[in-house]
Amino acid sequence: MSxxxxxxxxxxxxxxLRISSDEAEQYAEELSRILGLIEQMNAVDTRNVEPMAHPLxxxxxxxEDEVTEVDQREKFQAIAPAVEAGLYLVPKVIE
Amino acid sequence: xxxxxxAELAQALHERKISSVELTTAFLERIERHRALNxxxxxxxxxxxxxxxxxxxxxxxxxxxxxxxxxxxxxxxFCADGWLTTCGSRMLANxxxxxxxxxxxxxxxxxxxxxxxxNMDEFAMGSxxxxxxxxxxxxxxxxxxxxxxxxxxxxxxxxxxxxxxxxGTDTGGSIRLPxxxxxxxxxxxxxxxxxxxxxxxxxxxxxxGGPMTRTAEDAALLLNVMxxxxxxxxxxxxxxxxxxxxxLNDDIRGLRIGLPRExxxxxxxxxxxxxxxxxxxxxxKLGAETVEVELPNSKLAVPCYYVLAPxxxxxxxxxxxxxxxGYRAEGYEDLIDMYCRTRAEGFGAEVKRRIMIGTYALxxxxxxxxxxKAQQLRRLIANDFVRAFERxxxxxxxxxxxxxxxxxxxxxDPVEMYLSDIYTISVNLAGLPGMSIPAGFDAQGLPIGxxxxxxxxxxxxxxxxxxxxxxxxxxxxxxxxxxx
Numbered sequence: 001m002s003x004x005x006x007x008x009x010x011x012x013x014x015x016x017l018r019i020s021s022d023e024a025e026q027y028a029e030e031l032s033r034i035l036g037l038i039e040q041m042n043a044v045d046t047r048n049v050e051p052m053a054h055p056l057x058x059x060x061x062x063x064e065d066e067v068t069e070v071d072q073r074e075k076f077q078a079i080a081p082a083v084e085a086g087l088y089l090v091p092k093v094i095e
Numbered sequence: 096x097x098x099x100x101x102a103e104l105a106q107a108l109h110e111r112k113i114s115s116v117e118l119t120t121a122f123l124e125r126i127e128r129h130r131a132l133n134x135x136x137x138x139x140x141x142x143x144x145x146x147x148x149x150x151x152x153x154x155x156x157x158x159x160x161x162x163x164x165x166x167x168x169x170x171x172x173f174c175a176d177g178w179l180t181t182c183g184s185r186m187l188a189n190x191x192x193x194x195x196x197x198x199x200x201x202x203x204x205x206x207x208x209x210x211x212x213x214n215m216d217e218f219a220m221g222s223x224x225x226x227x228x229x230x231x232x233x234x235x236x237x238x239x240x241x242x243x244x245x246x247x248x249x250x251x252x253x254x255x256x257x258x259x260x261x262x263g264t265d266t267g268g269s270i271r272l273p274x275x276x277x278x279x280x281x282x283x284x285x286x287x288x289x290x291x292x293x294x295x296x297x298x299x300x301x302x303x304g305g306p307m308t309r310t311a312e313d314a315a316l317l318l319n320v321m322x323x324x325x326x327x328x329x330x331x332x333x334x335x336x337x338x339x340x341x342x343l344n345d346d347i348r349g350l351r352i353g354l355p356r357e358x359x360x361x362x363x364x365x366x367x368x369x370x371x372x373x374x375x376x377x378x379x380k381l382g383a384e385t386v387e388v389e390l391p392n393s394k395l396a397v398p399c400y401y402v403l404a405p406x407x408x409x410x411x412x413x414x415x416x417x418x419x420x421g422y423r424a425e426g427y428e429d430l431i432d433m434y435c436r437t438r439a440e441g442f443g444a445e446v447k448r449r450i451m452i453g454t455y456a457l458x459x460x461x462x463x464x465x466x467x468k469a470q471q472l473r474r475l476i477a478n479d480f481v482r483a484f485e486r487x488x489x490x491x492x493x494x495x496x497x498x499x500x501x502x503x504x505x506x507x508d509p510v511e512m513y514l515s516d517i518y519t520i521s522v523n524l525a526g527l528p529g530m531s532i533p534a535g536f537d538a539q540g541l542p543i544g545x546x547x548x549x550x551x552x553x554x555x556x557x558x559x560x561x562x563x564x565x566x567x568x569x570x571x572x573x574x575x576x577x578x579x
Contacts, residue, residue, distance in 0.1 A: 012451060016416075018432075018436050030509060034401060034448070034509060041398045044392065052473040054300050055477070055525060076193055079190060
């Protein structure tokens with residue numbers, strides 16, 4: 001399986017990565033090589049094999065629905081790129 | 096003093112032969128003198144010395160624990176309150192963590208001193224420490240060569256005696272490979288043993304933190320602090336933690352060592368193979384027995400991993416959006432453009448490659464062929480270990496197919512770089528504990544690492560075997576020239 005530059009541009013958009021035309025060509029070549037490695041998986045028949053998502057065969061824990069964190073808004077917002085009046089600032093999304 | 100192990104330093108502190116302030120000062124000076132290794136991203140003498148003073152005061156009050164006052168270098172993947180925590184990335188180059196990772200909190204509670212934050216591959220994605228935004232780390236055994244990655248800064252720091260011990264994290268070999276290439280003892284615990292809270296996520300079903308030290312005894316001392324249940328990590332397991340130092344000296348007569356045929360075949364450097372054979376012979380002299388075992392699916396661990404780890408990474412790294420913390424690009428047109436520019440400029444080439452592979456593998460129409468297939472293969476790889484462990488107590492083989500390679504040798508070829516982890520990756524896929532210990536040197540004087548793989552939660556046994564081996568060998572005591 002090899003990827004062309006159109007596919008690379010589509011993947012980059014899904015991943016929210018801006019790429020130039022030169023980069024698209026380079027990524028097409030590199031990602032195709034990596035997919036070549038990955039396709040070695042097809043050498044093994046995995047029909048009826050239960051997929052393994054996680055090394056531990058234990059159910060995730062549940063906890064009481066209680067507030068356990070204290071409010072540290074000012075501390076956390078002190079490291080944000082842009083804040084105003086306790087809110088995170090982003091470019092306008094609604095006209 | 097810099098030549099001493101953690102156990103010896105702890106004893107010297109206990110006997111008041113040295114203070115933590117003196118010790119911390121000595122290591123800070125060494126870090127400064129050997130800055131050319133690029134082992135650290137952040138050194139903050141004021142903060143470290145404040146902790147050292149507090150440790151000395153605590154000892155004076157009679158409230159010291161074994162590691163109180165011992166300086167330990169922390170991989171820059173662990174959030175430490177008030178410390179710059181970059182994860183080796185431009186994306187977090189300005190990120191001062193507002194809280195402590197559980198691993199950091201545990202070391203702080205034990206009275207250990209944070210000696211600085213060590214360099215690493217960007218977001219722990221790499222096998223050579225060449226993907227760091229802060230530049231490559233040099234191997235103290237040959238500064239023209241890589242220290243291995245992703246915990247390369249921690250490895251170089253301990254190997255060069257800039258720190259008595261360090262932490263690392265291991266998603267596909269990132270503790271064991273650098274340990275092997277720099278003559279250290281490195282332990283990746285079982286998945287679920289050490290809390291991942293505040294440890295910046297790469298691939299959440301694989302990541303695990305662990306110690307990087309000069310001896311197995313030191314690794315046991317560090318693991319005693321690091322291991323344990325944490326309600327803040329949903330994958331942390333609530334199981335009792337043994338005292339890992341208590342069983343170090345246990346007899347290993349009758350121990351059954353499994354030798355996987357697949358780990359000694361084509362692709363393994365002949366000098367590495369000879370060293371591992373000699374190390375196994377040494378373990379036989381201590382009374383261990385060997386049996387041949389098979390891990391038939393291990394050859395597909397690398398392709399399987401390069402679906403699962405990037406898939407998980409593409410999801411984990413979607414949080415870096417330039418809104419709440421970290422880097423934000425300038426000159427954007429709208430929100431989507433801000434995300435795209437921020438991520439394009441904030442991430443390096445290897446991280447972007449993996450995000451794209453992961454995004455592709457999870458995208459509509461390809462999920463079954465890649466992600467599901469890899470999860471099925473993961474089951475087969477894990478089952479191989481279950482079967483092998485019916486016939487043995489530990490599995491032993493090489494950690495890396497070669498010794499340290501030259502800086503730049505594999506940077507143009509991602510696939511070639513990925514194959515560096517051919518013997519370590521299957522251990523993460525299965526979630527087992529794995530360890531690398533010094534086992535000799537090649538003709539060029541470069542270290543060779545031996546890998547020990549254990550059953551689930553059998554870290555104590557790995558440490559026991561490693562310690563007994565270190566009682567009858569002295570590879571682990573050797574220091575690189577110029578750093579003695």
